[in-house]
Amino acid sequence: xxxxxxxxxxxxxxxxxxxxxxxxxxxxxxxxxxxxxxxxxxxxxxxxxxxxxxxxxxxxxxxxxxxxxxxxxxxxxxxxxxxxxxxxxxxxxxxxxxxxxxxxxxxxxxxxxxxxxxxxxxxxxxxxxxxxxxxxxxx
Amino acid sequence: xxxxxxxxxxxxxxxxxxxxxxxxxxxxxxxxxxxxxxxxxxxxxxxxxxxxxxxxxxxxxxxxxxxxxxxxxxxxxxxxxxxxxxxxxxxxxxxxxxxxxxxxxxxxxxxxxxxxxxxxxxxxxxxxxxxxxxxxxxxxxxxxxxxxxxxxxxxxxxxxxxxxxxxxxxxxxxxxxxxxx
Numbered sequence: 001x002x003x004x005x006x007x008x009x010x011x012x013x014x015x016x017x018x019x020x021x022x023x024x025x026x027x028x029x030x031x032x033x034x035x036x037x038x039x040x041x042x043x044x045x046x047x048x049x050x051x052x053x054x055x056x057x058x059x060x061x062x063x064x065x066x067x068x069x070x071x072x073x074x075x076x077x078x079x080x081x082x083x084x085x086x087x088x089x090x091x092x093x094x095x096x097x098x099x100x101x102x103x104x105x106x107x108x109x110x111x112x113x114x115x116x117x118x119x120x121x122x123x124x125x126x127x128x129x130x131x132x133x134x135x136x137x138x139x
Numbered sequence: 140x141x142x143x144x145x146x147x148x149x150x151x152x153x154x155x156x157x158x159x160x161x162x163x164x165x166x167x168x169x170x171x172x173x174x175x176x177x178x179x180x181x182x183x184x185x186x187x188x189x190x191x192x193x194x195x196x197x198x199x200x201x202x203x204x205x206x207x208x209x210x211x212x213x214x215x216x217x218x219x220x221x222x223x224x225x226x227x228x229x230x231x232x233x234x235x236x237x238x239x240x241x242x243x244x245x246x247x248x249x250x251x252x253x254x255x256x257x258x259x260x261x262x263x264x265x266x267x268x269x270x271x272x273x274x275x276x277x278x279x280x281x282x283x284x285x286x287x288x289x290x291x292x293x294x295x296x297x298x299x300x301x302x303x304x305x306x307x308x309x310x311x312x313x314x315x316x317x318x319x320x
Contacts, residue, residue, distance in 0.1 A: 049172075060279050060280075067271075090277075
């Protein structure tokens with residue numbers, strides 16, 4: 001009896017897996033569903049800016065999901081739908097910013113910093129080697 | 140040689156510190172909700188929507204021709220629009236500017252009641268129940284206000300409620316410039 005009750009409680013815990021902000025959309029095939037999931041997960045909701053379109057419950061996010069859904073049914077490609085949204089809301093709507101002149105620093109600064117750090121590390125190692133070898137010759 | 144290395148050791152972290160502080164400080168001043176419009180310098184996107192108070196009248200981008208227009212996106216469910224409304228009422232006394240409202244995803248009845256109670260600054264009101272025209276305009280937070288020139292080209296966009304300070308600082312100089320063109 002107790003075991004059964006536990007089982008019920010346990011099963012209730014997993015309900016949240018099925019809960020998300022999405023409305024029910026029917027697609028002709030799996031490919032379309034995948035495109036929809038990819039787009040809504042990788043586009044920013046502009047109202048609650050740290051949420052993606054898939055998770056957001058904002059009314060604008062709902063409208064944009066509907067818009068994306070309709071465009072997928074019309075046979076638009078992922079790139080075409082992304083372009084449609086970027087031309088209205090700007091690159092900010094993309095969670096992965098495109099590589100262009102304004103985002104150059106954003107994309108390459110981490111690598112530049114990494115190289116810089118490696119350079120300093122090498123300098124330190126070199127110096128210590130020098131000191132160590134000096135000690136060696138002393139001893 | 141030794142002196143140079145010592146100087147670098149001292150200067151480099153200092154320069155880095157100031158550089159990082161500068162960018163962090165800059166970041167603090169920025170409002171992530173104030174995004175530049177993608178549509179500045181472009182024509183108002185095509186639309187064909189009804190007028191709120193004269194439902195048989197169809198509105199198209201034709202209404203922007205030959206006027207300097209303020210296109211204000213509002214709704215009765217939007218609390219900031221209510222705060223903004225008295226400012227719009229005052230600004231609408233300027234007869235050189237055409238005031239157009241865009242009633243965004245609203246209930247028509249509620250919208251009419253709201254205007255009856257609070258005054259109507261708009262010469263015409265576009266009804267966008269579905270929010271599709273608003274998406275074409277890149278609207279993401281009502282109230283928003285667009286300044287449109289005599290050729291129907293978007294010149295400026297403000298997000299959030301209008302205030303007289305913002306009006307004097309951002310809109311008024313642009314409007315005098317447009318009047319000269």
